[in-house]
Amino acid sequence: MRVLNFLFNVWAESEAWASPRVGGRRGVTGVAVMAASVQFGLACVINRADTEKMKTSSSEKAPHRIPPSPDDQPSHDAAGVDLMQVRDALAMTPAERLKALTEMMASIAQLGRIT
Amino acid sequence: MFDPAAMIRVLVKHDVEFIVVGGIAATLNGAIIATQDLDVLYALDESNVEHVMQALGALDARFRERPDLAPMRSRMESRGHKLLMTRYGRCDFLGHVAPDLAYEDLVADALELRATEELTCRVLGLKRLIEIKQAVGRPKDLAVLPLLRATLMERDGE
Numbered sequence: 452m453r454v455l456n457f458l459f460n461v462w463a464e465s466e467a468w469a470s471p472r473v474g475g476r477r478g479v480t481g482v483a484v485m486a487a488s489v490q491f492g493l494a495c496v497i498n499r500a501d502t503e504k505m506k507t508s509s510s511e512k513a514p515h516r517i518p519p520s521p522d523d524q525p526s527h528d529a530a531g532v533d534l535m536q537v538r539d540a541l542a543m544t545p546a547e548r549l550k551a552l553t554e555m556m557a558s559i560a561q562l563g564r565i566t
Numbered sequence: 567m568f569d570p571a572a573m574i575r576v577l578v579k580h581d582v583e584f585i586v587v588g589g590i591a592a593t594l595n596g597a598i599i600a601t602q603d604l605d606v607l608y609a610l611d612e613s614n615v616e617h618v619m620q621a622l623g624a625l626d627a628r629f630r631e632r633p634d635l636a637p638m639r640s641r642m643e644s645r646g647h648k649l650l651m652t653r654y655g656r657c658d659f660l661g662h663v664a665p666d667l668a669y670e671d672l673v674a675d676a677l678e679l680r681a682t683e684e685l686t687c688r689v690l691g692l693k694r695l696i697e698i699k700q701a702v703g704r705p706k707d708l709a710v711l712p713l714l715r716a717t718l719m720e721r722d723g724e
Contacts, residue, residue: 528719530712537597537713537720545594545679545689549571552593556568556602 568655570604571682573625576654578685580621583609585676586689587663587698592710594679595692597717599710603656607690609669610661615643618659625652664702692718 527533540548570590577584585608586594589601608618622637627650629635637648637659645661645668662668676688690698696714699707718724 528712528716530716532712532716534716534720537716540598541596541717541721546571546682548593548596548598549590549681552590552598552601553569553571555598555600559600560568 568602570655572654573604573652573657574681574687575685576624577606577621578687580617580624582606582617582621583614583669584688585669585672586681586687587660587672587695588658589710591690591695592692592714592717594681594689595677595695595717596721597692597710597713599713603658605658605660607660607663607669607672610643610645615639618642622650622652625650625654625657627652627657630656663698667698692721693724 524534526535543551574586584606585591586604587607588603588605589599590604592599593601608614619637619639619642622642627637629637630649630651633651637650641648642659647661648659650657650659663672672690672694673688675691675694677691678686679689680686681689692714696711696718699711699714
């Protein structure tokens with residue numbers, strides 16, 4: 452929204468200042484300048500509101516609610532087990548794991564037939 | 567074709583009292599382990615053995631070492647391991663697991679888990695499964711212990 456408003460402002464202001472002030476076109480230029488000013492003001496208000504909103508949401512999010520970065524979690528335990536795989540498996544339901552195992556064993560059996 | 571869900575479905579349909587142990591139990595608990603058989607620990611009382619026999623008939627079960635031989639009732643009443651081949655793949659019926667634990671000893675440590683979208687079954691808990699794999703101590707059991715422990719740690723923080 453902020454980007455759109457900014458682009459609109461740039462366009463409106465350039466249109467306003469570049470319009471020829473000849474004859475009856477003078478009024479049109481005035482309207483364009485006014486529109487640009489209104490848009491610019493609106494953009495400022497929106498920008499300020501967005502900034503306030505961001506401040507509010509970041510203050511609402513206490514440090515403990517920020518999910519830990521993947522870099523902060525060890526990828527393997529002391530025995531060398533891949534903990535990402537362990538977490539992936541735990542994220543599945545028992546039925547999903549059983550289905551995954553069945554498919555895995557079917558693939559292995561198929562591979563055995565091929566080789 | 568190995569289809570553990572289909573085997574479990576037949577056992578549940580025939581009201582067999584059993585607990586899934588071994589690699590499929592590990593998978594249902596959270597640690598996907600490559601395995602080619604379904605291990606079930608079943609109750610050895612007369613009524614349950616009757617249900618087991620009916621389920622074995624539906625599964626077209628045969629001894630793996632003797633494909634010409636269907637499991638007999640007298641054999642299924644024993645505490646030993648019955649290594650069977652069914653229409654859905656290998657299934658080991660266990661009268662006990664190491665160190666000499668029967669169905670009644672472990673049923674309290676079993677969880678009701680949803681093995682498929684439509685059915686639940688009893689599955690040995692991960693902590694007890696780790697203890698049993700340690701007790702069995704075969705190389706293939708020891709090899710999966712790091713993964714099982716890591717899964718328990720991630721899941722329960724233990």
